[in-house]
Amino acid sequence: MSTAKTSSTTDQMNPSFLDPLREKKKLPPDVPEGYFEQFPDRMMHRLLASPPPMATAPTKRALATALLPYALAATMAGAAAWFFWPRTEPTPAPPDPLAQLRQMPAEEVDAYVEENLYDYAHTTGSYVPPPDTNEIQTVGPMPTLAELKRINVLAELDRMDPADLEGWLDDNPQELDVPLDDE
Amino acid sequence: MQDLDPSVADDRDLLELLLQPQTAEQGFRRLVERYQVRLYGHIRRLVGRHEDADDVLQNTFVKAYHGIGRFRGESRLYTWLFRIATNEALNFLQREQRRQTAPFGDLERTALSARADPAMPCGQELRDLLDQAVAELPHKQRIVFDLRYFEEMPYGEMSKVLDTSEGALKASYHHAVKKIEEYVRVHGENLLNH
Numbered sequence: 104m105s106t107a108k109t110s111s112t113t114d115q116m117n118p119s120f121l122d123p124l125r126e127k128k129k130l131p132p133d134v135p136e137g138y139f140e141q142f143p144d145r146m147m148h149r150l151l152a153s154p155p156p157m158a159t160a161p162t163k164r165a166l167a168t169a170l171l172p173y174a175l176a177a178t179m180a181g182a183a184a185w186f187f188w189p190r191t192e193p194t195p196a197p198p199d200p201l202a203q204l205r206q207m208p209a210e211e212v213d214a215y216v217e218e219n220l221y222d223y224a225h226t227t228g229s230y231v232p233p234p235d236t237n238e239i240q241t242v243g244p245m246p247t248l249a250e251l252k253r254i255n256v257l258a259e260l261d262r263m264d265p266a267d268l269e270g271w272l273d274d275n276p277q278e279l280d281v282p283l284d285d286e
Numbered sequence: 287m288q289d290l291d292p293s294v295a296d297d298r299d300l301l302e303l304l305l306q307p308q309t310a311e312q313g314f315r316r317l318v319e320r321y322q323v324r325l326y327g328h329i330r331r332l333v334g335r336h337e338d339a340d341d342v343l344q345n346t347f348v349k350a351y352h353g354i355g356r357f358r359g360e361s362r363l364y365t366w367l368f369r370i371a372t373n374e375a376l377n378f379l380q381r382e383q384r385r386q387t388a389p390f391g392d393l394e395r396t397a398l399s400a401r402a403d404p405a406m407p408c409g410q411e412l413r414d415l416l417d418q419a420v421a422e423l424p425h426k427q428r429i430v431f432d433l434r435y436f437e438e439m440p441y442g443e444m445s446k447v448l449d450t451s452e453g454a455l456k457a458s459y460h461h462a463v464k465k466i467e468e469y470v471r472v473h474g475e476n477l478l479n480h
Contacts, residue, residue, distance in 0.1 A: 124420075
C-alpha cells in the first residue's frame with residue numbers, strides 16, 4: 104500500500120473533493136479516552152468468561168457419543184417395525200367367470216351346461232330370479248262354469264259306488280253328455 | 287499505538303501463538319493489540335456509534351479467536367480479520383435496519399455536534415457534508431468506499447474480504463464517489479447560501 108504504484112492508483116481514484124475526509128484516515132473521531140489501552144484487557148476478560156474454542160469439538164463429540172445409543176436404538180426399532188409389521192395381502196383380482204368356458208371346446212361346454220345348468224346360469228349371468236311377489240301366475244285360460252261342473256261331476260262319479268252309479272245316472276241323464284278323458 | 291501495517295512474518299508468529307493451546311491467550315492479546323485500531327476505525331465508520339462499534343469489534347475478535355483453526359493462510363491475517371469485521375458490521379446494520387432505526391443517524395449527529403466545537407479545523411463543514419454523503423450510501427457500497435478510501439486496501443485484498451470480483455469492486459467504488467460528489471454538489475449549495 105505504500106508503494107508508488109498503489110499511491111498513484113489511489114490518487115487517481117480519490118478526487119480532490121474528498122480531501123477533507125483524509126483526516127479520518129489517521130484516527131477515528133471521538134474515541135473515549137483510554138479506550139484502546141483498556142480494550143485488550145476487556146477482550147481477555149470476555150474471552151475467559153466464554154468457553155474455550157478448543158472445547159467445542161470435544162463437547163460435540165461427547166454429545167454425539169452420549170446420543171449414539173439412542174440413535175442406534177431408534178434405528179433398530181424402526182427396522183424391526185418395518186420387518187415385522189403385518190402386511191395386508193393384496194386383494195386378488197375378481198376371477199373372470201367366463202374364462203374357463205371360453206377355453207373349453209364347444210362339446211365340453213354343452214356337457215358342462217347340461218350338468219351344471221344352475222351354475223352356468225349364474226356364471227353367465229343368464230339366471231333370472233323369480234319375481235318376489237304374491238301374484239298368482241296365470242298358467243292358462245280360466246275354466247268355464249260348465250267345465251267346472253263337469254270336473255266336479257266326474258270327481259263325484261269317481262267316488263260313487265258302481266251300484267249307485269247306475270241309479271244316479273238314471274236320475275241325472277243330462278250328465279251322460281259329459282265327454283270323458285278316457286274316451 | 288500499534289503497528290498498523292504488520293508484516294506477514296509477524297502474522298505467522300501470531301498464528302503460531304494462537305494455534306498452541308498453552309500460548310493461545312498470549313497470542314490473542316497480541317492480535318487484539320495489533321489490529322484493534324484498524325478494525326475499530328473500519329467498523330466505526332460503518333456503524334456510526336462508538337458503543338455499537340465496540341460491540342461489533344468485540345464480536346469480531348471473539349469470532350476470530352474461535353475460528354482461528356479454520357484460517358488456512360490463503361490470505362493475509364488482516365484480510366481475514368477485515369472479512370469477519372465487515373460481516374459483523376453488515377449483520378449489525380441489517381439488524382438495525384429491520385428495527386427501522388436510522389442506521390447512520392449517529393454519524394450525522396456526531397458530525398453536527400462537531401460543528402459546534404471551536405477546535406475543529408477549517409473546512410469542518412465540508413467534512414461534515416462528506417460524512418453525511420458517505421452515510422447516505424447503501425451498506426455494501428459504503429463498505430467498499432471505506433475499505434478503498436480510508437483503509438487504502440488494494441482491490442485484490444478487497445476481493446477476498448468481500449468475496450466479489452475486482453471489476454465489480456472498482457465499479458462500486460466509482461459509483462460511490464459519484465454519489466458523494468452529487469450529494470456534496472446539491473447540499474453544498476445550501477451550505478454556501480447559509
